Amino acid sequence: MTAAEAPARVAAEDRFADLPAGPRICHRVDGPDDGEPLVLVAGLGLDLTSWPQRMVDGFTGRGFRVVRMDNRDAGRSGRIATPPPGRARQLLARPRPDAYDLTDMAADTVGLLDALGLGRVHLVGMSMGGMIAQVVAARHPHRVASLTSIFSTTGSRRVGQPARSTILRLARAAPRTAEESVERHLAMLGHIGGPGFPPDDDLERAWAAAVWERGGGDRSREVARQIGAIQASGDRTADLARITAPTLVVHGDVDRMVHPSGGRATAEAIAGARHVEIPGMGHHLAPGVVDRLVELTTDLARGAGRDDTARSAGADLPGGNR
Template sequence: MHKIIFSIFLALLATSVQADYSRLYFDHMPASSAESGDSEIAYRVFNRGADNPKLLLIMGLGGAGAAWGDAFIQALEFEGFEVIVIDNRDTGGSEMFTDWGKPTLWWQLLKYELGFSVDAPYTLSDMAADSLAVLNTIGYERVHVMGVSMGGMIAQVLAAQHPERVESLTSIMSTTFAPHLPPPTSVAEGNLRSLADGDAEASREDAMRNRGFYPESMERHLMAVFASGDRTKQVQTIRKPTLVIHGSEDPLIPPEHGVHTAEQIEGAEFVLIEGMGHNLPESFHPQVIGLMSEHINKVHSP
């Protein structure tokens, strides 16, 4: 398990920056904020419309809303969706937990593997509650929910714990975090070894921030995943229409994780996208959005 987690943290540093990315459109939309407990959660709403299906997007590890990029958001708008994009806590314009500090990963990993609780400033349930706070602030009772990677985990928690607020679930390149599932492939480990030091590393971090990722928050997000642990039993309680999408070439969370997720949810559909890895490059947008649109249109009630 420690191999999976440490790879998730570091491989993102090597793979999260893509050339086909812009955030000018995203940044043009002013952010609003919602109160979630003691935290402020920033969000943006695109393509508002009373009759437009409401779609909540939840980004993955260390990712703010900007990480979705203009192309993905605009493609969803073209399909007629009203798109709600949140900054996960500890990213973007949302509450930062810098004062909590950074966890000592090796120690927390050891505690987790020995069955002890880890130290975490928040859990995936808290992050799901952030989404509820945004929906409450906007005044929406139910939405369609889509999450990628850790965002898929949060979306699963939201569908399991608050089914009355979820119309449908789309979980992409995510996992239940069951311990028997396979670790990252050698490709992901190769990405780890390619990480540079010095100026190159600083340049990579700047690029990640511009792309909407916050390296200093990734370890705390990991602790949220640790603290939540294996969620298989929880995922088995989901009764919402569910689509699970995974890339055949995902080196970070291998496809077996997606298969396992779909198997736990009654009636869930699993789709393997050939050639897709652990990202959403623009070349795969038509296929991913087409699948999700078809899924949502089957269940959407205006």
């Protein structure tokens, strides 16, 4: 079949799941119905469109059924009614007593799996999404076939902290217009992106404009609540030791949003985790690094599948696990 004869990719549509014990979760599903399910969990303030289409296509091209979701307080998922923490609380890492936490966000992820009828999945999270994925793997081990944690951290205040220059940028007042939001995004990307993997500015400009519209404009209150969730969860290092799923931890060596020490600490906390630190990569899924991330995650998932098959076969042999 030539490129001209190949069927055009049909864009996935937003779908919604009303969770029995949580908010309404917006999601999209790509790839073959019979593919191994792979779930992508986005980072702080980001929606499901923050996963590059090249990355989604890379996974579906390898036979995965890819599920992307908007976390609570992001994209088109439900907003939480509690007030956001003020600037002082955020800077002092003192979350409100009524704040939700990463365990609640992990429960949303598991609730979506239930709504979609998915049992065990390959779980991939970036930044805050990596934290959520870690909690799912620690608290719901039977649901996670493999875990990929991308530029994330453990919650310990001794590791993974943003650079002071990044904190100053985050402390600025929220953008008031779509144009201001686009320019702010490009400026932040220039700061936290890695020198080895430059962004596609035209692609990023178009994405930032679309995400402003899709998310309903100013999202500062929602982002503040998500920051509160991270802070309310504290140091999760002990919880990470409970993870049994095959795990890949990926980080860049020039990350100004989550210091590379966060990735190292995450890998050290999870028994048998593979740690890959990519030179020149920052806190961004740039075009030049996407293919490598797809390959690394696919290798992990395929290896996890072979291990499951071997364990199942061993259980049927004399002396096997029963």
